[in-house]
Amino acid sequence: MTVTGILHPGQMGATIAATCSGTTLWASAGRTAATQRRAEDAGLTDAETVAGLVERADTIVSVCPPARAVAVAQQVADAGFAGVYVDANAVSPTTAAVIAELFEHYVDGGIIGPPAHLDGTTRMYLSGHDAAAVAERWAGSVLDVRVVDGGVGAASALKMCFAGWTKGSTALLLAINAAAQHYEVHEALFDEWAISIPDQAARSDGAARAASPKAWRFEGEMREIAATFVDAGLPAGFHQAAAEIFGRMTGFRAADAPPDLDTVIAALLDADGVGPS
């Protein structure tokens, strides 16, 4: 019987835990009521603290905002965890290597797709020595877990490249809309797009609505991708700029409903860069 611990059951993490076979644990200390509710809905067992999780789990999977990944790993290492640590976060290969240093048994990971509620939507890539053994825990579930060749860093690199395009191009598209608004040619741009890039106006509005609630954690992810590029001898600017764009949208985290394109543009052009909240 396998015992897998999850840090933490956020919207994504809860589905990673819910789709995992065997016993699945979480640690309630210091978590929000929303996390508590998700953990209960997913049928997770409460180990109460990270120390409790470390004592009972043979494998711990970290699913958290990228800016928290090293701190979460350090907490687990400090509690003396001797099992397999899986960092499934959107971090650079270099950050993954830093985390790997903390554990004797380490598996690198990266998740692509939305929270795994439906078959075929979401893949978790794993790389490193114990990747295949860890992957078996999700056999037959709606989460598609795949081993990627190349050892520690490969799964993170794949995630960085994938998100570097999807989120990087989203930030660029929103910034272009803001520039057009600043120069009072937004309507002319939409007219031109209607001729030459059909759906680009709708794509802009969709990007505003989809990215806004999550922009607060995209900022850290973009900084990890910028570092990934630098380590490859490629320019960091695309994702440094994307981090700044998403940083100006953090105020939408608490919005009741996703904002429309005009509202996002206003936040991007706001000199204080604070957003509307």
Next chain:
Amino acid sequence: MTVTGILHPGQMGATIAATCSGTTLWASAGRTAATQRRAEDAGLTDAETVAGLVERADTIVSVCPPARAVAVAQQVADAGFAGVYVDANAVSPTTAAVIAELFEHYVDGGIIGPPAHLDGTTRMYLSGHDAAAVAERWAGSVLDVRVVDGGVGAASALKMCFAGWTKGSTALLLAINAAAQHYEVHEALFDEWAISIPDQAARSDGAARAASPKAWRFEGEMREIAATFVDAGLPAGFHQAAAEIFGRMTGFRAADAPPDLDTVIAALLDADGVGPS
């Protein structure tokens, strides 16, 4: 009878001249044999020098690489041109304003699409006081000339926003491919794209082939877009990075055939950033 001068009949400029009504002039001094051939094919009259053009034309249209736009304008202004000067180049609104200062009658312009050989492919946007009068010269031609509201700078801003997306996203896509290659996850990325972003692999190869022959002039255009963003209070990084990517591809200008994706990736990852030529 209108007399329009064109500086210079490159691949784009030759079609701008060929579609213009009335007498169209060019200046052969110092131009290449290829430009000579294009000017003859387009039926242009040779005024020999910029001074000759300035003496005979009532309107002069500049179509040149963005990095040359100010120098070309200065040459015309120094020759005492008193007619309407049209800068149709991919420059920032601020650069357009600098050029506008050189002339009493100035029209801002921006071209979107390929050289205008066929109906419906190419638009030239014009803005400023004399824009509508200038636009009439192309009435009924395959070049679709449109007036954009907002005065000097509006047509340039529209071009910057349009190209900021098309060329900026092309550079990002090529850079992502290079990063994946560096981390040895390029095949894994293509496998993931086959599931989640159909056509993205083909789009990558198409971007490599289409951008490579023109990358040498995209570099300067990206720097103009970066300046356009800064003047709008938006981050310059996207297009500074794009300039660096295209800068590493300048060696393909002289290639016999457009390179494939692997060849472009190799140039991007080349530490010297020189490319293959």
